[in-house]
Amino acid sequence: MTNQTCSFRPTHRIHAVTKNGDKKIWRSIGALWPHGDGKxxxxxxxxxxxxxxxxxxxQIDDEAEEGAG
Known part of the structure; x- marks a missing residue:
C-alpha cells in the first residue's frame, strides 16, 4: 500500500467521547489525513x-493545536 497523503501533518483529530451524567469527556485517540487524490x-x-x-x-484548529502539547 502506498502512502497517498498530501501533508505530513494531520488535518483532523479522532476522539472517543463518553458521557458522565451531563458532562461529555473527550479523549484524543488518533489523527486523520486526506489522500492527495481526495478519494x-x-x-x-x-x-x-x-x-x-x-x-x-x-478538523484541527491550528490555533488550538499550537497551545497543545
Missing part, C-alpha cells in the same frame, strides 16, 4: 475505546 483518508489510532464511546472526527 480517501489515512488514519492512525493510538488506542481503541472498548467502552461504547462515540468516535468523533473533528
Amino acid at each position: 480517501g483518508f489515512n488514519h492512525k489510532l493510538d488506542c481503541l475505546p472498548l467502552n461504547g464511546a462515540e468516535i468523533v472526527i473533528r
Whole structure:
C-alpha cells in the first residue's frame, strides 16, 4: 500500500467521547489525513475505546493545536 497523503501533518483529530451524567469527556485517540487524490483518508489510532464511546472526527484548529502539547 502506498502512502497517498498530501501533508505530513494531520488535518483532523479522532476522539472517543463518553458521557458522565451531563458532562461529555473527550479523549484524543488518533489523527486523520486526506489522500492527495481526495478519494480517501489515512488514519492512525493510538488506542481503541472498548467502552461504547462515540468516535468523533473533528478538523484541527491550528490555533488550538499550537497551545497543545
